[in-house]
Structures are given as structure tokens and as C-alpha cells.
Amino acid sequence: MIVFEKPHALTDVPFHYCPGCTHGIVHRLVAETIDELGIEGKTIGIAPVGCSVMAYNYFNCDMIEASHGRAPAVATGVKRAMPDNVVFTYQGDGDLASIGLCETVSTACRGENITIIFINNAIYGMTGGQMAPTSLIGQVTQTSPYGRDPNLGQGYPIQICELLATLEAPYYLERVTVNNVKNVRNAKRAIKKAFQNQVDGKGFSLVEVLSSCPTNWGMTPDKALKWIDEAMIPQYPLGVYRDKDKEAE
């Protein structure tokens, strides 16, 4: 009896992610979704710049590596050229919410029929733990060594789902997390819906996944998962921010 196997949509290349990082879980959920929807052969994924830069090595579907922040623009080009294919981007918070915010908002505003998986771990991981646009007030990072302080001109955390929910075009926006079994199952449901929406031609779907970064948060993996509950969710409430399926009911 098979009790556990790797989804086909994942390659055999071992992940390079740090112990306790939740990128691996989210990769798996995306791959399971691709398997279950039977779309691997027509899916084109776009990797960002950031910790998941080498996601192109992990997914078995065709993959494109974009420049920093431009994945939604690249996805737009791919989708316009290949409208019958499934196109997704996988982006972190620096990529999507800082350098690529213009592309994020504009792509959502056009209602491009693509799927975005947005990893929010409140920090720049790959470069070693700098302040992100999503870093929490008071969060100590390499570039906010005294804690993020809006009074020092460091601004407030940017809430992507809430921001995009002000736009007319997005079809589906939901924030989830993967810090326990129940939340993982819920995240899977959301990710699958975001892909299914695209297959059904419904339009722009984005799932924000609150993720952990034990290495740069300076915590054990266990503590990091708890910190999502204690610190991140109060700033970034989980839930559905837009679902035109529900509005139609």
C-alpha cells in the first residue's frame, strides 16, 4: 500500500530550502494540484527572484525564470501567446509586494486569467534577512536593526489581499497559511481553487500564503510556526478577500 509519494509535478531535484521553511510545503501543494487537475502537460510556471528563484528546477512542468518582480508581466506575455495553457507565478514578498508591486497591481487590474501563489514570510530570505514591505512593526531585521519603525520612515506592513480587493477585476483573493495540518489542508483547497478558476477561464486568482523563515527570523522551526499564529495573523488576517463565485450565489 502506498501511503506517501511525491507528486508527479515535482522533479527529483532535492529542495535547497532551509530546515523548517514552508516553501517545500507550498511547492508540494501546487504540485498536488497540478497532478489532480491533470494539467502538468499544459502548465507553464514562472519563478521569481528570491528564495524560490530555483523553483524552475523543482516543478516538472515547463518553467521560466523572470527578473525580479516581473513575473506577472512575463505571465501576461505567456498567457497572451498561449491562452489555452495554464500559467502560474510563484513569488515572494520582496518580489511581488516591493519591486514588482506595479506589475502585481496592473496584472490584477487587467484581470489576467493567471494564478499567483504569493509567499509572505515578512522578510527577504535569500539575501540574508532584510526588511521586507511585509515586515511587521517592530520586527528586527538586518536593515531594521532597531525594529521596523514607521516613525523612522520605514513604513507599515503592506497588505496585498486587502490592497488588491479594492480593484474590480480580480476574481479570487484568499490569504491562508501552512503552520499546522488543518491550515495546510485549507491552503491546498485555496490553491486548487485558484488553479481551477484559471482552467475555467474565470480570471485573476491570487493565494497569499503566510510562511515561516526560521533562519532569518532567528527561531527554531517550531517557534517560527507559532510566530505565524501569534504575530503574523493579527497583522494579516486569514480569509477570503474576493470570491466572485460567492458573490454570484
Place this chain on the structure above:
Amino acid sequence: MADHEIVIAGFGGQGLLFTGKVLAHAGLIEGRELSWLPSYGPEMRGGTANCNVILSDTPVGSPIVQHPNVLIVMNTPSLDKYEPMVVPGGKIFVDSTLITRTVERDDVEAFYIPATQMATDMGYHGLANMILLGAVLAKTGCVDDGTVDEALHHVIPARKANLFDANKACIEAGKAYVC
């Protein structure tokens, strides 16, 4: 036929580029070598604008007219700017409704046509450019009458096709005025 190096200058909105397009299309129909070059930018919205048209029997080098032998001017700053550049023996066509001074040089031919007033009197406000074009056609023969008619059909947008007669009437009036 001699080369015609034409500058049409005035304010944006006076139909300078359109006038040039009529000439260029007529040249195309006649199978001549030609270029049409507009000034572009903010002046298109009302500042001083100009259009350079070259009609030639040999390939056109620079599309920028350095020494026009035909100058059409519809405001004083344009006459001030281009009068010194006209080749000796060149022809200057002045809208004398809008330009009150006369041409100072005595080695060029000047024609004064109250084009803006004439157009208004004819009920064709805004077609002074076509009256001036008529005068140019009569005095230079730079393109044939028949090809100008055909060119007008090309240049006037389909949704304004009813304006053909008005344009044509103004060209005729301009011709009559200088003959």
C-alpha cells in the same frame, strides 16, 4: 520637372500637415520621389508648427528643407523665420488676413492671399489652408490638378467625405485669386 522643396508653416490647428499630405499624396499618385516631414511635439496642439514636403524626380536626400523654393506661411513668426531661408527666385505665399507685414526681400516672388477671410466669407471656416494650396498649385504647378483631386479623396477621412466639395471649392477660389 524641377524639384519643389516646400515649407508650410503657421500655428498648429491650421491644417498645415494636412496641406502637406495632399501634396505628398498627389506626388505619390504621380510616381514621384517625395518626403513629408512634420514638426512634432507640443506645437501640434497650437504652437508654431511646420511641415516640409519635397517633390523630386531623383531620390530625396535630406527630408529637412533647408532652402525652400515654395513657402506657405500662416502666421507672422513663420514668415520671420523662413523668409531669409527661401532660395532666390522662390515663391512665398502669405495669408494676408493673419500676416499684416509684407515680404521684405526683393529677390523672391510674394503672393498675398487673404485666405482666412476668404474661407470665412465662403462659409468654410478653417479651410484657409486649401485656399493657399490653390494659389500654390496655380503658381508653381508642383503637382497636377487631377492628381490633387485624387489625393484629396485619399487624405480626407471616410467619416468626413462630405468635406471633399468644400476643400475643392477652396482650392479653386485660391487659384482664381492669383490668376
Place this chain on the structure above:
Amino acid sequence: MTEKVLMKGNEAIAEAAILAGCRHYFGYPITPQTEVAAYMAKKMPKIGGTFLQAESEIAAINMVYGVASTGKPAMTSSSSPGISLKCEGISYLAGADLPALIVNVQRGGPGLGGIQPSQSDYFLATRGPGHGDFHVLVFAPASVQEMADLTGKALHLAWKYRMPAMLLADGTMGQMMEPVALPEPHEAFGTDNPWATTGTLMAREHNIVNSLELAPEVLEQKNLARFERYAQAEAEECLWEEYLMDDAEICIVSYGITARISRNAIVQARKEGIRVGMIRPITLWPFPNEPLKAAADKVDSFLVVELNMGQMKEDVELAIRCRKPVDFCGRVGGMIPTPDEVLDHIHALAEGRR
């Protein structure tokens, strides 16, 4: 030959790209190239193509990157300040070995500069527009006819060599109208690209379009392989035109609008008995080194005419190994030299005053 039509240079680019098989255009408004976008906005929806006004030049070039990843022809157009923004994307295209067409209808700079014609992006275009070691094919049209012809050529050579190509025009070329015989429609290309990310159909290993390589020894090999393709392009794709060079003692080197102006000056100088000719580079990369080298054996001096401070002059001096004096006549900031100004330089050279 097809019947000639009267078109602006910018419109000729757009129509020629469509005739050459391009069905995906992404752009952002900027003077003096906006007619390209306007033309595409009208035409593309009627032929099942894409016109998309992007949120920025940066987004536009990355949308091109996306289409190019699928192997299909795509293009963007802009003018100098917008091209600066596209340079990141052009570097990524080069690094991922993707073909694309970038149109640059140049205006005066640096910075916001002006909107009048310029050739001041010569260095930017010919030295690889962006970070890293790479080239793009660079075409310099000198007529509306060439705007059309070189657009098609640039698209096809970009696909042949899997590298970006730039059509380097200027505001005059973009805005002027001339009679043009449009090229015959070309059959769709970009359909057989084994490297393209079009979906595996579960029938092959996944393709990856990528410029990242963290192993230096591998990245070096990728660069070397790319430069082998560049060497082939240099050997096979260089274009130039010679005008009255047989007996020339002075050789003008000029491209685009300034070549047109120089032609007037040459006609006048010839009437005065001065033996002057011109080598007009049509591709600026690859640069016509060989004909210039050959000319250096015959002429007394060179005169470079450009709308910049002497950018191509360096390439001419390199091509001829500085064996003959190279004089320069240029205007900048959107100013354009008159034929008389060029003629003055010719007189000075002919009289040995320089």
C-alpha cells in the same frame, strides 16, 4: 513589386512587423514613437493578435520575454528614456537566449532630454543594452522603406540567432512619410522551437527558460557558446551601402537621417569637383569593419556625421586602426546639421585645413 503607399516611418514599422508574422506587441506611450502603438492598437484586435498597453516599459519588455519564451515573435517599441527602462529586460532576454524585436525611435538626452531626433543611443545599442556581456543585432534604417524592410529582417534574424534585435531609428525617421512598397506577408515563424516553454504535453522533459547559473564554470561556457553565435552573425549579417566610393578621397560614414543629409552635401561637393563618397552602415552591430578597413587604403580622410558627440567615430577609428584622420560633424539635443554644415566640413577636409 507591390504598389507603393504613403506611410509614416513608425506606421511602416508596425505594418511590416505584422506582415513579418509578429502578432504580439507590448508598449508604453512615449514621443516620438507613439504611432507604432496606435497602429498596433487598431490592427492587432482585427487579426487575432495582441496589443497591450503595459503599465511601464519595464512590464512591456517582460511581456515580450514571456511571449518569446513560448517561441513566438513579439516586439515592443519605445524611445530613448523608455529604452533605458527596458535594458534590464533586454539583458535577461540575451541571458536566456531569447529572440525579440525592440524598436528605439531615438530622441535627445540624457535624462528626460527632449523629443526631437537624436542618435545618442548608439553606444547603448551597440555595446549591449543592459548589464553583462552580450550584443543585440542593431539596424539603422535611413528611409521609410528601410523602416519596413529592416523590421522584418530584424525579427527573422533575432529568431535565427536567438538574440534580441534593435531597430535603431530616430524621431525624423519615425515621423516622416515616404512612399513605401510593403513586403509580402511572411508565413508564421517561431513554430518549431524545441527550447520553448509551451507545455510538455507529458511528452518530453520540462523546458526551462532561464538566465541564472550559479556555477561559474557552466556560466562561462554559456557565454562562450553565445559568443560563437555572435561571431557567426558578425560574419554573415553585416549590411552597409556604399555611395560614390569608387574614386572617393574623402569617405563620409553616417547612418539613418544623417546619412540622408550627408547625401545632399555629397551631391553638392561633387558638383564642385570634390571627390567624396559615403559608407552607410545599415547594421551598427555587426559593424561594417571590413569595408571601412578597405576604404582606409584608398581615401585620405574620413568624416563621421551623427546626431551625438561622436559615438560611432570611435568604431570607425577602431575599424581603420586609426590609419587615416577621422573628422566629426555632429549636432545634439535634437538639433540636426544642415547639408551646408556637412559641406563646410567637406570643404575643410578637401582644402587640408583639418
